Amino acid sequence: MQKFNILVGQSGGPTAVINCSLYGVIKEALESEQIDKVYGMKNGIEGFLRGEIMDLGEAFSDPDRLELLKQTPAAYLGSCRYKLPPIDETEIYEEMFDKFRQYGIGAFLYIGGNDSMDTAGKLSAYARRHGSDICFLGVPKTIDNDLVGTDHTPGYGSAAKYIASTVRDISIDAGVYDLKSVTIVEIMGRHAGWLCAASALARNEHVHNPMLIYLPESPFHMDRFVENVREALEKESNVVVCVSEGIRDEDHNLICEYKGKADVDGFGHKKLTGAAKLLEAAVMANIPGVKCRSIELSLLQRSSSVLASGRDREEAEQVGRFAVKSAVNGESHQMVCMERAEGESYRIDYVLKEVADIGNKEKMIPSWWITKEGTDVTEEFLDYVRPLIEGECEMRFRDGMPEYVYRD
Amino acid sequence: MQKFNILVGQSGGPTAVINCSLYGVIKEALESEQIDKVYGMKNGIEGFLRGEIMDLGEAFSDPDRLELLKQTPAAYLGSCRYKLPPIDETEIYEEMFDKFRQYGIGAFLYIGGNDSMDTAGKLSAYARRHGSDICFLGVPKTIDNDLVGTDHTPGYGSAAKYIASTVRDISIDAGVYDLKSVTIVEIMGRHAGWLCAASALARNEHVHNPMLIYLPESPFHMDRFVENVREALEKESNVVVCVSEGIRDEDHNLICEYKGKADVDGFGHKKLTGAAKLLEAAVMANIPGVKCRSIELSLLQRSSSVLASGRDREEAEQVGRFAVKSAVNGESHQMVCMERAEGESYRIDYVLKEVADIGNKEKMIPSWWITKEGTDVTEEFLDYVRPLIEGECEMRFRDGMPEYVYRD
Numbered sequence: 001m002q003k004f005n006i007l008v009g010q011s012g013g014p015t016a017v018i019n020c021s022l023y024g025v026i027k028e029a030l031e032s033e034q035i036d037k038v039y040g041m042k043n044g045i046e047g048f049l050r051g052e053i054m055d056l057g058e059a060f061s062d063p064d065r066l067e068l069l070k071q072t073p074a075a076y077l078g079s080c081r082y083k084l085p086p087i088d089e090t091e092i093y094e095e096m097f098d099k100f101r102q103y104g105i106g107a108f109l110y111i112g113g114n115d116s117m118d119t120a121g122k123l124s125a126y127a128r129r130h131g132s133d134i135c136f137l138g139v140p141k142t143i144d145n146d147l148v149g150t151d152h153t154p155g156y157g158s159a160a161k162y163i164a165s166t167v168r169d170i171s172i173d174a175g176v177y178d179l180k181s182v183t184i185v186e187i188m189g190r191h192a193g194w195l196c197a198a199s200a201l202a203r204n205e206h207v208h209n210p211m212l213i214y215l216p217e218s219p220f221h222m223d224r225f226v227e228n229v230r231e232a233l234e235k236e237s238n239v240v241v242c243v244s245e246g247i248r249d250e251d252h253n254l255i256c257e258y259k260g261k262a263d264v265d266g267f268g269h270k271k272l273t274g275a276a277k278l279l280e281a282a283v284m285a286n287i288p289g290v291k292c293r294s295i296e297l298s299l300l301q302r303s304s305s306v307l308a309s310g311r312d313r314e315e316a317e318q319v320g321r322f323a324v325k326s327a328v329n330g331e332s333h334q335m336v337c338m339e340r341a342e343g344e345s346y347r348i349d350y351v352l353k354e355v356a357d358i359g360n361k362e363k364m365i366p367s368w369w370i371t372k373e374g375t376d377v378t379e380e381f382l383d384y385v386r387p388l389i390e391g392e393c394e395m396r397f398r399d400g401m402p403e404y405v406y407r408d
Numbered sequence: 409m410q411k412f413n414i415l416v417g418q419s420g421g422p423t424a425v426i427n428c429s430l431y432g433v434i435k436e437a438l439e440s441e442q443i444d445k446v447y448g449m450k451n452g453i454e455g456f457l458r459g460e461i462m463d464l465g466e467a468f469s470d471p472d473r474l475e476l477l478k479q480t481p482a483a484y485l486g487s488c489r490y491k492l493p494p495i496d497e498t499e500i501y502e503e504m505f506d507k508f509r510q511y512g513i514g515a516f517l518y519i520g521g522n523d524s525m526d527t528a529g530k531l532s533a534y535a536r537r538h539g540s541d542i543c544f545l546g547v548p549k550t551i552d553n554d555l556v557g558t559d560h561t562p563g564y565g566s567a568a569k570y571i572a573s574t575v576r577d578i579s580i581d582a583g584v585y586d587l588k589s590v591t592i593v594e595i596m597g598r599h600a601g602w603l604c605a606a607s608a609l610a611r612n613e614h615v616h617n618p619m620l621i622y623l624p625e626s627p628f629h630m631d632r633f634v635e636n637v638r639e640a641l642e643k644e645s646n647v648v649v650c651v652s653e654g655i656r657d658e659d660h661n662l663i664c665e666y667k668g669k670a671d672v673d674g675f676g677h678k679k680l681t682g683a684a685k686l687l688e689a690a691v692m693a694n695i696p697g698v699k700c701r702s703i704e705l706s707l708l709q710r711s712s713s714v715l716a717s718g719r720d721r722e723e724a725e726q727v728g729r730f731a732v733k734s735a736v737n738g739e740s741h742q743m744v745c746m747e748r749a750e751g752e753s754y755r756i757d758y759v760l761k762e763v764a765d766i767g768n769k770e771k772m773i774p775s776w777w778i779t780k781e782g783t784d785v786t787e788e789f790l791d792y793v794r795p796l797i798e799g800e801c802e803m804r805f806r807d808g809m810p811e812y813v814y815r816d
Contacts, residue, residue, distance in 0.1 A: 014581050043586045073577055079584040165809050166708060169481055172812070173422050173711035176487040178451045183707075206814035295706045299591075300574060303581035306714050309808065389808035400717065400797035401573055404580070406614035 003034060004106025006327060008056070009041040009048065010141075011112035011119065012081065014074035015155030016162070016308040017316035018141045021111045022076055023069045024320025025139070026056050034328045039103055042407070044080035044110075045119060049095065053103065054407070065405055070313060071395055072404040073305040084119050087126040096123070100134055107135040107327035111320070113142035113153070117335055118359035124333040125356065135327045138335030138355045139319050143302045145194035146362045149353045150337040154319055155302075157312030157388035160198035162301050163187055164389060167202035167242060170295065171209035175238040181291040182229055182283050183240045185210070186276035188301055190246040192364050193217050195301065197377045198385055199242040209240035216246040217365050218374030220255055225279065226286045228375055233290065247275055255279075306402060310391020315348060322350040346387040411442060412514025414735060416464070417449040417456065418549075419520035419527065420489065422482035423563030424570070424716040425724035426549045429519045430484055431477045432728025433547070434464050442736045447511055450815070452488035452518075453527060457503065461511065462815070473813055478721060479803055480812040481713040492527050495534040504531070508542055515543040515735035519728070521550035521561070525743055526767035532741040533764065543735045546743030546763045547727050551710045553602035554770045557761045558745040562727055563710070565720030565796035568606035570709050571595055572797060575610035575650060578703065579617035583646040589699040590637055590691050591648045593618070594684035596709055598654040600772050601625050603709065605785045606793055607650035617648035624654040625773050626782030628663055633687065634694045636783055641698065653704075655683055663687075714810060718799020723756060730758040754795040 008025050010018055022040075029038040038056040041048035054077075060066040069076060087093060100108070110120045117138045124136035140147050145156035167185055174183045187196040193215025202209060211232040214220055232239045247255045256275040276294035283292045319336045326334065334352035341347040369381035396403045416433050418426055430448075437446040446464040449456035462485075468474040477484060495501060508516070518528045525546045532544035548555050553564035575593055582591045595604040601623025610617060619640040622628055640647045655663045664683040684702035691700045727744045734742065742760035749755040777789035804811045 014584050043584075046586065072580075074580040075584045078586065080586065161808055165714070166712065168809065169711040169713075170707055172480075172482040173707050176422050176451075176483045178454065178486065178488065201809070204809075293706075295708070296704065297708075298701075298703045299578055299581050300703070300705075300708065303577040304574065305577075306573070386807070391808065392803075392805050395800075397800050399794070400569055400799065401576065401609070401612075 003036040005037040005039060005104045006035055006107040006109060006324065007039045007041060007100070007103065007105045008109040009044045009111065010075040010077045010079050011044040011110060011116040012079060012142065013113070013302065014079065015141055015143050015302055016073050016158035016305045017154055017313050018111060019069050019072045019076045020313045020316035021139050021141060021154060021320035023066065024317035025109055025324055026060055026066065028321040028324035030057060032324065032328055035324070036104070039105070040077045043078040044082060045084070045096070046080035046082040047078065048099065049092070051099070068396065068403060068405045070317070071305050071393065071402065073303055076405065076407060078407070081115065082119070083115065084122045087122055087129065093126045097132060105134060107137065109137050109139055109323050109327065111139040111141050113144065113147060114360055114362065117147070117355055120335070121356040121359045128333065135330065135332035136355070137323045137327055137332065138358065139323045140335060140337070141316070143195060144189060144192060146192040146364070147358060148361045148363045149335065149358050151340040151348070152338060152388060154312060154316035156194060157309040158307065159195055159301050160201065160385055161309045161389035162304060162307045163195055163198050163297065164201035165307055166297065167199045167210060167240060168207050171202060171207050171238065171240045174240060179291055180233055180237045180289065181239065182233070182287070184276040184279045184283070184292070184294040185240060185242045186245055186274050186294065186296040187242055188297070189216060189244040191216055191362050193244045194365060196242050196244040197365055197381060200377050200382060201385065201389060208236055209238070210242040211236060211239045212241045212375045213377060214241070214243045214247050214375065215365060215370060216244050216248055217367070218370055219250040220247040221249065222282055226282055229283055230287060233287070241279065243275055243279060245275055306395060308393045309389045310393050311388060313393055314391070318350060326352060411444040413445040413447060413512045414443055414515040414517060414732065415447045415449060415508070415511065415513045416517040417452045417519065418483040418485045418487050419452040419518060419524040420487060420550065421521070421710065422487065423549055423551050423710055424481050424566035424713045425562055425721050426519060427477050427480045427484045428721045428724035429547050429549060429562060429728035431474065432725035433517055433732055434468055434474065436729040436732035438465060440732065440736055443732070444512070447513070448485045451486035452490060453492070453504070454488035454490040455486065456507065457500070459507070476804065476811060476813045478725070479713050479801065479810060481711055484813065484815060486815070489523065490527070491523065492530045495530055495537065501534045505540060513542060515545065517545050517547055517731050517735065519547040519549050521552065521555060522768055522770065525555070525763055528743070529764040529767045536741065543738065543740035544763070545731045545734055545740065546766065547731045548743060548745070549724070551603060552597060552600060554600040554772070555766060556769045556771045557743065557766050559748040559756070560746060560796060562720060562724035564602060565717040566715065567603055567709050568609065568793055569717045569797035570712060570715045571603055571606050571705065572609035573715055574705065575607045575618060575648060576615050579610060579615050579646065579648045582648060587699060588641055588645045588697065589647065590641070590695070592684045592687045592691070592700070592702040593648060593650045594653055594682050594702065594704040595650055596705070597624060597652040599624055599770050601652045602773060604650050604652040605773060605789060608785050608790060609793065609797060616644055617646070618650040619644060619647045620649045620783045621785060622649070622651045622655050622783065623773060623778060624652050624656055625775070626778055627658040628655040629657065630690055634690055637691055638695060641695070649687070651683055651687060653683055714803060716801045717797045718801050719796060721801055722799070726758060734760060
């Protein structure tokens, strides 16, 4: 078998472990007899189209540096949000396939979420139509956990662990004073509530928060919310509420867009206010005598690697390695998926599924994993998510700070 | 020498290491021949006045449980913000001193910041006036680092490490896309800018952010800020700005209060907006074509212990131990202070200073540690703060989450 080169890119939003998938790709490729060079595209296909390519074997010739890649958050190669046109618009595809030939690319691996799988799917479809023998494979990644076809996505476990741990810390902090308080925590998730749902893991026999969890999957009513908070305050003086940024009312209007023109600031801009701020205002207006504050976890829930899940890191590496092995076996048009084996103990099998069936779809939390009232998740969801946050990662520090690798 | 009991309390806002000082107090007291029982007041003197007292020797009879106290964030005993009246209003003092006698208290140790030192100072003054031989000692604690008389305060180093690491992570995350962006990070510090200044530690040879740092010690001008950001964007496409929540204009008006009535929301409440949101609006209004977002670190900068500084944890324990030793030596009316020894290598000496000289004062960043433009700190400040974030802490986890101890 003739040796070939592979090309790998990262796309979409960062996660704590997307670089572990890159590590898996590089490591497996360097160990493979069939693969010559591993090229990385800078800033995904957007950079690739500008010819921004690097030799990853060279960049990581120092094995120690390669190990540090695993604890480096965000996307080492840089990322993009670039949507390819339909494959009938052949010009850009011809340009890309020319470049593939120029670099001797036998396999194209794209690490990303829904949009990235759309890219991988289109390139794969173009290759099919035009009889190219280049392999196109998707490597799943997203903190949102909303990719169909896979039990979960690498990146989700670490974000879930960060969120659960942070919500527990917030609950303990908010409980130090002997007074009634409501703390509203806004968590990422525009369409699917997987991240916010993971906040339920903050609870233990001493921490009863979050007392309430609101997800985009259940319609949100402001009046009912205020009533829920009032009831929660009768049980606990320290109430933490977790809310997805994407909560919607019965008509699918985003709650965070309620303020609209009413919230225009001195500079004439609107929409500076998230859902949590609005809920905070509702509590303050309707439940007097209670300390209320809101906190947006914002980028922190995906940008920190100090609370990365050991299992997530391991699985992120494995999906990368599996993609390279699949390319060596001549597989194409697929995304690496994780299947959870039945039974008591947790085990994942790595399989391939048609990438065209995955892009542009969104997996929501099934309704039977949300309680009837729409303010909590069920025990079945907790059984699903618990194994994903297990295991801790050794971190190397320098001068008191986590040590990372950087692209030159 | 007759054995005596000690009473310890925690007061004011939580830190990542306030429980390490409690650990130091308990450990040293249990090891001392002179001390019989170690009582803890729940929720500071507020709870104590209601008779809420616990036997800490009993609560921590399991040494393993005592070790876990060190990695538990917030305040194990609970906290309060309770201001004692002047000592001429004797009623409340008589009540307290009665309770001290009832529990055989020979020493009263209060772990806290400025307000807590006001409490320790008043009790100490009352004891002096009325010839009580109970020792009153202050144990410093605050993330704000604004206590006079001490090189720095336990709690600051861990918050500084969290902030520096988080700002670096934010900068890396914000830089993954190939576009111009401004990210404004709001950091605690109503009066003193120590925490925000520590964000400068985020920089290294690859990370140039924060490009701009605004502190309450330097007057803030909105127009000049916009100009600074414009200039920064000429040097870097990914600009992170760090800003203290308490930045003020030349007339000492808080920037976060600028919006005033203009920001009244649908519920009739104002002041939902912090300084960072206002700066974000200013950038969006004045610098078109740039992605801009703001992030408040909020409680997270003090409520997480996973990035606690090893040195901070050790020093927090030592101030607690030193307070107990001082009580055994019959010292009173003092706060434990840290003096940094001259010379190349970092060394701290623990000394006592009159607590009455410490409460209700605030230590600001000296002007010579802030650059002339008021948008950065100097190398001398960095030399001061670098040692404080050094050293990592082993954390014990259970089920994927940091393990803590809780009060029953």
